[in-house]
Amino acid sequence: MRLNDYRFRDTWFLPAPRRAVFDAVVDVENYPRWWPDVRAVRRIDDDTAELVCRATLPYGLVIRMRRAEQNVSTGRLRVHLEGDLEGSLAASVLRHPAGTTLEITQRVQVRKPLLRKLAPVARPLFLANHAVMMRRGRTGLRARLTA
Known part of the structure; x- marks a missing residue:
């Protein structure tokens, strides 16, 4: 794998019904209400939105998400990513005896020039930054669903 290619897999347990998690x-558009690292969302059309994300490190990412799959009966979601990150994100919303499991897989390549340039020395920090962002997302979604 090249320095600017990343693969992430996260599993979130959420004590809420599967349909509520899927929805x-x-x-x-409402991510900024529960995910502190998603700073802004701008809807482009019915299938596309542009997100501005910033976690702990002092840089933001502008990412355009385009829906490729959304199937409530199977719990499968998939989006194409463009902008500062290019690639895909897939998610499965699965029943769990005590709620729901959300499995998230991301395959991306960094396109933002500064981050590409810093990758040889900063890759471990980028990985840690991503982990913090995902942890805060899980915590925020859990709070929203149980409120």
């Missing part, structure tokens, strides 16, 4: 995850 929250597809409601991208």
